[in-house]
Amino acid sequence: MTTSSVQMSVKVGGLELCNPVLAASGTxxxxxxxxxxxxxxxxxxxxxxxVSLKPRLGNPPQRVVETAGGMLNAIGLANVGLKDFLADxxxxxxxxxxxxxxxxxxxxxxxxxxxxxxxxxxxxxxxxELNVSCPNVKEGGLAFGVNPDSVAEVTRTVKAASGKPVxxxxxxxxxxxxxxxxxxxxxxxxxxxxxxxxxxxxxDPVEKKPVLANVFGGLSGPAIKPVGLRMVYQVSRAxxxxxxxxxxxxxxxxxxEYMLAGASAVQVGTAxxxxxxxxxxIAEELAGFCTEQGISRVSQLVGGLDDKPLPVCxxxx
Amino acid sequence: LYQTxxxxxxxxxxxxxxxxxxxxRGVAIKARPGQFVMLxxxxxxxxxxxxxxxxxxxxxxxxxxxxxxxxxxxxxxxxVESGANLPIWGPLGxxxxxxxxxxxxxxxxxxxxxxxxxxxxxxxxRTPFAAVYGARxxxxxxxxxAGQGWEIMTDDGSKGRKGLVTEALAERLPLSRGVxxxxxxxxxxxxxxxxxxxxxxxQVSLEAPMACGIGACLGCVMPDTSGGYFRVCQEGxxxxxxxxxxxxx
Numbered sequence: 001m002t003t004s005s006v007q008m009s010v011k012v013g014g015l016e017l018c019n020p021v022l023a024a025s026g027t028x029x030x031x032x033x034x035x036x037x038x039x040x041x042x043x044x045x046x047x048x049x050x051v052s053l054k055p056r057l058g059n060p061p062q063r064v065v066e067t068a069g070g071m072l073n074a075i076g077l078a079n080v081g082l083k084d085f086l087a088d089x090x091x092x093x094x095x096x097x098x099x100x101x102x103x104x105x106x107x108x109x110x111x112x113x114x115x116x117x118x119x120x121x122x123x124x125x126x127x128x129e130l131n132v133s134c135p136n137v138k139e140g141g142l143a144f145g146v147n148p149d150s151v152a153e154v155t156r157t158v159k160a161a162s163g164k165p166v167x168x169x170x171x172x173x174x175x176x177x178x179x180x181x182x183x184x185x186x187x188x189x190x191x192x193x194x195x196x197x198x199x200x201x202x203x204d205p206v207e208k209k210p211v212l213a214n215v216f217g218g219l220s221g222p223a224i225k226p227v228g229l230r231m232v233y234q235v236s237r238a239x240x241x242x243x244x245x246x247x248x249x250x251x252x253x254x255x256x257e258y259m260l261a262g263a264s265a266v267q268v269g270t271a272x273x274x275x276x277x278x279x280x281x282i283a284e285e286l287a288g289f290c291t292e293q294g295i296s297r298v299s300q301l302v303g304g305l306d307d308k309p310l311p312v313c314x315x316x317x
Numbered sequence: 318l319y320q321t322x323x324x325x326x327x328x329x330x331x332x333x334x335x336x337x338x339x340x341x342r343g344v345a346i347k348a349r350p351g352q353f354v355m356l357x358x359x360x361x362x363x364x365x366x367x368x369x370x371x372x373x374x375x376x377x378x379x380x381x382x383x384x385x386x387x388x389x390x391x392x393x394x395x396x397v398e399s400g401a402n403l404p405i406w407g408p409l410g411x412x413x414x415x416x417x418x419x420x421x422x423x424x425x426x427x428x429x430x431x432x433x434x435x436x437x438x439x440x441x442x443r444t445p446f447a448a449v450y451g452a453r454x455x456x457x458x459x460x461x462x463a464g465q466g467w468e469i470m471t472d473d474g475s476k477g478r479k480g481l482v483t484e485a486l487a488e489r490l491p492l493s494r495g496v497x498x499x500x501x502x503x504x505x506x507x508x509x510x511x512x513x514x515x516x517x518x519x520q521v522s523l524e525a526p527m528a529c530g531i532g533a534c535l536g537c538v539m540p541d542t543s544g545g546y547f548r549v550c551q552e553g554x555x556x557x558x559x560x561x562x563x564x565x566x
Contacts, residue, residue: 029533036318037406037531057545060565064528064536069363072527075535078546222362250362273528274357277319278405301540 007252007297008283010044010266013191014165015099015126017044020298021153021255023282024246025050025103025129025169025270026075028279030089031096033134037276043283044265045099047193048089050131052105053114055081061215065202070221070248071270077105077131080189082118094124101167103129109157116161119293127165129193130154145171145196148183155187167244169193172227174241181235193244193267194235195228221270222248229261236303250278252285258303318343322356322405324397325379331459333386334427335395342378344407350415350435351497351522351555354380354407355530358393368394369530371431371499371522371554372408383430409530410554413520415439417495422448423482423508425500429459431522431555432499436464447489451482451500455496483507490515498522498558502566509558519558525549540565 008019025047028034042045054156065072080088093100102125106112112130119125132145132154144150151168158166161314168184170177172195181192197218202211228247236243245263248270249255255266271278290298320343327337344354350372357367368390374381375523386395397403413435418438424432429450439446451470452458458469468485469477478485486496486508498508499522512519527537530550538546539553540562547553547560 015529027529027533032530033529033533058535058538060540061538061546062526063538064526064534066364066366066528073528073534073536078535078538221365270365270528273534274318274367275404276529276531 006287006295007299008287010265010299012244013127013167013261015045015144017099017265018042019044019283019286020259020265021048021279021286022244022265023272023279024103024267025131027269027272028036031100032089032092034272034276034279038280043098043279044306045101045126047101047129047267048093049079050077050103050105051079051082051085051115052107053082053111055079055084062211062213065211065217066201067200067202067219068223070223071273072202072212072217072219073197074212076214076219079105081182082115086118087121090122090124090195094122096124099126100124101127101129102174103131103169104158105131109153112154113157113161116158120164124266125164125190127167127190128158128162129167130158131196132171137243145180146174148179150184151180152183152187156183157190157220159188165190167191167193169174169196171196172224172231172247173199177231178238181239185239185241185309189241191242191244191264192235193246195224195231195247198224198227203302219247222250224248225254229257232258232263233261233305249282252282252287252289255286257302259298260303260305262303262305264302266297280311319404319406320344321402322380324399324401324403326399327395327397330383330462331504332456334459335384335386336373336462337384337394337397338379339382339403339405340378341380341405343378344372344405345375345378345380346410348372348375348380349412349433351437351520352408352410353530353554354405354409356382356394357404358397359401359403360388361393364390364393366528367404367406367530369524369527369550373430374434374435374437383427383433383459385427397523406530410527410550411552411556413497413522413555415442415444417518418444420444420446420495420497421486421489421493422446423486423496423498424448424450424463424502425482425504426452426457427460428498428500428504428522430499432497433462433464435497447493449482449485449489451485451504481507483511486511490517493497493517496520505558506563506566509561509563512558520555521558521561522555523549523553
């Protein structure tokens with residue numbers, strides 16, 4: 001069996017993707033930044049930088065710092081705002097063959113509703129992803145994402161304003177992700193993206209100061225992969241909507257692990273920074289992994305974890 | 318733009334300071350002084366990010382980088398042997414505009430990296446220029462790297478003239494039509510202020526912690542005079558000093 005004979009397409013959250021590898025929001029700009037490095041039409045899809053109603057300048061620098069096996073960021077959701085997004089970014093994105101998911105960031109239900117309405121007639125927008133989890137901004141994001149009722153309200157609001165599939169991106173900075181996931185599902189979410197970054201901080205011991213101007217930042221990269229796998233595993237067993245797995249995926253094997261944990265598709269984030277060709281490379285590596293393992297359809301990996309408890313002496317089955 | 322560069326050789330040129338030669342044709346044929354590359358030190362997940370380096374010189378299909386060993390990434394780079402292949406992408410960002418008469422080049426410390434490349438190109442263009450190069454002391458000076466005829470300044474007077482590069486620049490500013498500068502932030506601030514006062518256009522090459530180098534992560538921003546931020550990797554690293562809000566730095 002050759003790599004090309006592996007069936008790589010998947011259906012997830014109302015979309016059909018040519019392969020299960022998407023670029024994660026906030027790590028891929030508006031797509032165009034990466035077009036010199038790969039044919040974007042060969043990746044499953046891309047999720048844009050979070051778009052807010054009004055432009056946002058973002059946090060003062062220093063905004064990023066490398067940590068062991070990962071990095072912290074506190075960008076502060078800097079973005080061009082809906083109006084400029086529609087005027088300057090959308091025309092180029094609309095010409096892409098790959099699926100474009102627009103990540104939305106609102107600080108109120110009204111803003112989420114206005115964002116969803118503003119994108120409703122954009123044929124190039126395949127789905128909406130709601131950022132209810134970004135931990136970088138002092139108000140807004142975190143408040144929605146940590147409370148099941150708020151997550152449900154935002155999801156319902158956007159579903160009412162839009163006919164497009166709605167993905168809800170969940171934060172790992174909660175005690176019980178299943179509770180939040182069920183709230184989003186009950187409110188009509190078509191899929192869940194998880195996980196967003198873990199809240200962390202870095203300190204310069206010589207200066208005796210936090211490294212990031214925002215003090216706290218979101219931890220991403222291979223350092224968080226075990227947390228992501230655990231949460232995808234927990235949630236995908238508890239809800240009947242697809243989970244899109246992300247958190248530290250650097251290789252095709254990492255993607256396979258997420259799919260075995262229960263993800264129907266994956267997003268690649270920090271890897272885009274350490275190698276701008278990552279999304280395509282990971283999609284190819286995932287196909288190669290399937291070939292090696294004698295798997296003919298990549299979707300056969302989904303939830304395929306062999307986790308039956310082993311027999312224990314003295315316990316009758 | 319993304320390729321593998323073969324390490325040809327590296328050598329120490331000063332205390333904890335190395336020059337590394339890489340075969341990277343794609344970068345070499347396009348690089349302009351002031352532009353940079355992202356170099357990943359092997360396929361490690363720790364460190365995970367590539368490092369930005371100014372292009373220091375170009376010879377045929379080879380590029381030269383100048384770097385100081387300051388952290389995990391550069392310590393690893395210093396141990397890389399000839400023949401190793403490293404992922405690289407570039408050239409990136411905006412370089413110096415060299416289309417000026419009688420430019421004055423100002424380099425402080427490792428700021429020599431892009432300034433030396435600018436000097437190389439100016440020579441090829443047969444544009445006469447003056448160059449000032451300063452370091453803390455004699456042992457920090459990379460005299461074998463700087464060009465002949467450059468004015469040398471040291472903080473302690475252990476080589477060249479005693480004083481800061483700004484003192485040498487002050488003497489030359491009245492005759493200058495433009496300044497190209499790279500060095501530590503306090504030096505760039507002082508040079509920018511001097512040039513603004515004398516209404517001499519000044520291009521500075523900046524550095525900032527960055528993740529991607531291609532304008533996506535928005536990590537490398539600095540404040541601009543319009544009240545917002547610019548990305549060092551896209552609107553820089555070389556930028557008109559008048560566009561930078563120095564008071565916030």
